[in-house]
Amino acid sequence: MTDIPTTFAGLTLDRPRIMGVVNVTPDSFSDGGDFLDAERAIAHGRALLAEGADILDVGGESTRPNAEPTSIEEELRRVLPVIEGLAKEGALVSIDTRHAEVMRAAIGAGAKIVNDVTALAGAGAVAVCAEAGVDVVLMHMQGEPRTMQQDPHYDDVVAEIAEFLAGRIDVLGEAGIPRTRISVDPGIGFGKNLDHNLTLLAKLDMFHELGVPVLLGASRKSFISRIDREMPAKGRLAGSLAAVLAGVERGVQLFRVHDVAETRQAIAVWLAIDAADEV
DSSP: OOOOOSEETTEEOSSOEEEEEEEOOSOOTTTTTTTOSHHHHHHHHHHHHHHTOSEEEEESSOOSTTOOOOOHHHHHHHHHHHHHHHHHTTOOEEEEOSOHHHHHHHHHHTOOEEEETTTTOSTTHHHHHHHHTOEEEEEOOSSOTTTTTSSOOOSSHHHHHHHHHHHHHHHHHHTTOOGGGEEEEOOTTSSOOHHHHHHHHHTGGGGGGGSSOBEEOOTTOTHHHHHTTTOOGGGOHHHHHHHHHHHHHTTOOEEEESOHHHHHHHHHHHHHHHHHHTO
């Protein structure tokens, strides 16, 4: 296995790092409409930083199951003032988008990371990121948001996703984006059923074989409600923390979450117990 980089986007990976979610959308599955106003979104970002977020992931298009596409113009209108405001305050900002035009504009506004649910498969996306020299998160998604949950199928979910991500890493390498600027996300809930999601969570350590940091985005996702009482998105905190700790145990370096303070505390306690066990 290739040695895994010890930094990502300038952050050392000597401890788990937290990416806080800032959705500037009317229809995201968990917090759609909560922070649609730019000033409210910036204030939310500040609050997440105070709670312990290392990265702020700003998104202007919902990619939840059955979501309809957002126009490029509308996505830009939503995210650019938020990115500019947070970047000016010194935040490490990620743009959550699948569109090269949005990536380019967001980078110009101060984003240092591109987080793409399509693993930079869109036209021009690889070139934009290569030219800008930004770090990237490559996520796996089977299908596209409007149809991805209709009938997801894999013969071997871990092997197939790992193979896909390895292929994307190679494509980026050929374009001049080195492994030191890449992280991968297996895409919990994106074209996966409950069994697929649980298998991925149980075998997250397998993705270290790709030789890049692993990001886990399981926060508030619907697989939690499939396990326990069909809870609404904002009632899935405990399940989200359980998934995070499963990731910590399996060496995941980056966690994309809505509930930053709670995640930080859960990780801190887990690490303290683990350290005491080694004494």
